[in-house]
Amino acid sequence: MDLYKLSFNNIKRRKLRSSLTMxxxxxxxxxxxxxxxxxAGLTTAVKDETNSYMYDIAITPASGxxxxxxxxxxxxxxxxxxxLYDFREVTLFSEDINGTELYVEGINNWKDVKLTNGxxxxxxxxxxxxxxGYGIGNKIEVNGQELTVTGITKEAQAPYVYVNQSIARQMxxxxxxxxxxxxxxxxxxxxxxxxxxxxxxxxxxxSEKVSEIQEMTGQxxxxxxxxxxxxxxxxxxxxxxxxxxxxxxxxxxxxxxxAIGFTNWEIKGSILFESxxxxxxxxxxxxxxxxxxxxxxxxxxxxxxxxxGMMPLWLILGxxxxxxxxxxxxxxxxxxxASKLNVVEALRNE
Amino acid sequence: MNKHVLEFKNVWKxxxxxxxxxxxxxxxxxxxxxxxxxxxxxxxxSGKSTFLHVAGILDTPTMGLFxxxxxxxxxxxxxxxxxxxxxxxxxxxxxxxxxSQLTSLENVMLPMxxxxxxxxxxxxxxxxxxxxxxxxxTQLSGGELQRVAIARALVNDPSxxxxxxxxxxxxxxxxxxxxxxxxxxxxxxxxxxxVVTHNPASASFADEIVHMSxxxxxxxxxx
Numbered sequence: 001m002d003l004y005k006l007s008f009n010n011i012k013r014r015k016l017r018s019s020l021t022m023x024x025x026x027x028x029x030x031x032x033x034x035x036x037x038x039x040a041g042l043t044t045a046v047k048d049e050t051n052s053y054m055y056d057i058a059i060t061p062a063s064g065x066x067x068x069x070x071x072x073x074x075x076x077x078x079x080x081x082x083x084l085y086d087f088r089e090v091t092l093f094s095e096d097i098n099g100t101e102l103y104v105e106g107i108n109n110w111k112d113v114k115l116t117n118g119x120x121x122x123x124x125x126x127x128x129x130x131x132x133g134y135g136i137g138n139k140i141e142v143n144g145q146e147l148t149v150t151g152i153t154k155e156a157q158a159p160y161v162y163v164n165q166s167i168a169r170q171m172x173x174x175x176x177x178x179x180x181x182x183x184x185x186x187x188x189x190x191x192x193x194x195x196x197x198x199x200x201x202x203x204x205x206x207s208e209k210v211s212e213i214q215e216m217t218g219q220x221x222x223x224x225x226x227x228x229x230x231x232x233x234x235x236x237x238x239x240x241x242x243x244x245x246x247x248x249x250x251x252x253x254x255x256x257x258x259a260i261g262f263t264n265w266e267i268k269g270s271i272l273f274e275s276x277x278x279x280x281x282x283x284x285x286x287x288x289x290x291x292x293x294x295x296x297x298x299x300x301x302x303x304x305x306x307x308x309g310m311m312p313l314w315l316i317l318g319x320x321x322x323x324x325x326x327x328x329x330x331x332x333x334x335x336x337x338a339s340k341l342n343v344v345e346a347l348r349n350e
Numbered sequence: 351m352n353k354h355v356l357e358f359k360n361v362w363k364x365x366x367x368x369x370x371x372x373x374x375x376x377x378x379x380x381x382x383x384x385x386x387x388x389x390x391x392x393x394x395x396s397g398k399s400t401f402l403h404v405a406g407i408l409d410t411p412t413m414g415l416f417x418x419x420x421x422x423x424x425x426x427x428x429x430x431x432x433x434x435x436x437x438x439x440x441x442x443x444x445x446x447x448x449x450s451q452l453t454s455l456e457n458v459m460l461p462m463x464x465x466x467x468x469x470x471x472x473x474x475x476x477x478x479x480x481x482x483x484x485x486x487x488t489q490l491s492g493g494e495l496q497r498v499a500i501a502r503a504l505v506n507d508p509s510x511x512x513x514x515x516x517x518x519x520x521x522x523x524x525x526x527x528x529x530x531x532x533x534x535x536x537x538x539x540x541x542x543x544x545v546v547t548h549n550p551a552s553a554s555f556a557d558e559i560v561h562m563s564x565x566x567x568x569x570x571x572x573x
Contacts, residue, residue, distance in 0.1 A: 259441050261433070
């Protein structure tokens with residue numbers, strides 16, 4: 001029997017209080033895990049999306065032109081640039097259908113569109129089904145052309161219809177919204193040259209875009225981290241309270257321990273061990289609940305494929321080690337109080 | 351010449367109480383030899399408990415010289431004081447002060463240096479507690495509790511046992527049994543023993559009875 005086993009014993013003995021203290025840490029740790037995990041997963045998802053959609057450089061109509069489509073002449077000028085190759089163009093425009101905007105997007109790679117029903121060709125999303133009442137086999141008239149819906153996808157937040165890029169371009173009077181390309185030299189330099197040589201376009205490099213998106217997701221991660229950390233800190237404060245009460249209740253016991261030869265450091269160590277143990281157990285259970293929460297949320301958001309990325313090892317270890325360390329810090333003041341107890345007065349305590 | 355286990359020379363202990371000062375020990379002079387068995391008696395407020403606290407290095411004198419086994423304690427660090435308490439002193443309290451969540455074995459093993467289970471069992475067996483190893487304090491009688499406390503005090507082979515009213519909570523039969531155990535330890539193992547008591551019957555087991563009043567020794571009776 002040593003003081004560390006005694007600390008473990010104390011937690012076991014005061015089950016309700018220990019559980020309530022741990023509950024605060026569990027909630028904080030689980031929130032930290034879920035919020036950071038889901039945000040990290042979303043960041044990965046966004047990065048994957050940006051990577052699959054972008055080449056070295058993306059050329060779009062400059063904001064000053066007042067249009068979001070480039071005509072064929074401009075597109076040809078871009079295609080004739082010697083320092084660009086491997087082009088991919090996208091046409092995106094909207095059509096007013098009974099007062100609701102329906103977006104038409106050209107698709108180059110149908111693998112990017114995950115179908116829930118039907119086949120490729122003319123695919124609408126669920127929003128279009130819900131807001132416009134379309135279904136497979138229905139006809140949609142866009143810019144004088146009739147499209148027959150062949151499939152349904154869950155993607156996008158607004159009503160969308162996805163068609164082959166060639167069809168989208170044809171429906172948009174041979175115009176494109178963006179041209180993606182690889183560059184033969186430094187993308188930044190090429191982007192500047194393209195902007196100089198082709199009037200009315202804006203060229204951004206993939207790294208600029210990705211860094212913009214990464215910055216945004218990084219900020220979201222930080223924000224979520226701060227919110228969840230507050231929850232964890234509230235839990236940790238309850239450790240201070242619990243340990244202070246424990247020290248007060250055990251005044252006589254601590255006096256006896258000192259009288260039979262335990263040093264102040266040993267007493268301090270046992271209190272810190274006890275508070276650290278509360279933090280460790282709370283953090284551990286919180287991580288387990290957090291993992292369960294992540295799996296549920298990821299499935300709800302249809303991000304199941306990103307689940308492994310939502311629970312990286314750094315997050316799991318960080319939450320457990322963090323809650324343990326913070327709890328040990330929370331135990332410092334009660335431990336100091338315990339070690340400074342006057343033995344004679346402590347022995348008189350009833 | 352006999353080796354001294356405890357030496358008090360003109361020891362004072364003064365407490366602040368309200369606006370005034372109270373002398374719990376007023377120039378106490380007492381020397382106890384190794385292997386002695388001493389009972390300290392006196393009315394409430396005579397300074398018996400303070401004497402025991404200073405002797406057990408739980409409290410420090412305000413003034414004067416105090417030595418345990420020749421070692422002056424006033425300049426020792428807290429850690430060294432704890433070491434002395436663990437190695438040299440065995441405490442027995444009136445209310446036993448066993449940890450309620452631990453079994454007899456665990457209570458005795460708690461302060462033990464080196465954690466030797468066989469030795470713990472040996473000490474408990476010596477106290478007649480061979481069938482109480484795994485009992486918690488709530489499952490033991492008063493006499494058994496005090497015997498576990500004595501086992502705990504003995505487990506590190508101390509040179510002195512300090513007992514504060516060890517029979518205060520016991521009936522006559524158990525009180526005599528406890529005092530008999532202390533007397534046997536003193537006679538057979540040579541452990542020095544100091545017992546603070548109100549009970550003349552308990553004090554009669556000692557070889558020397560010291561009477562205190564107003565923080566001083568006022569009378570010494572030897573057998």
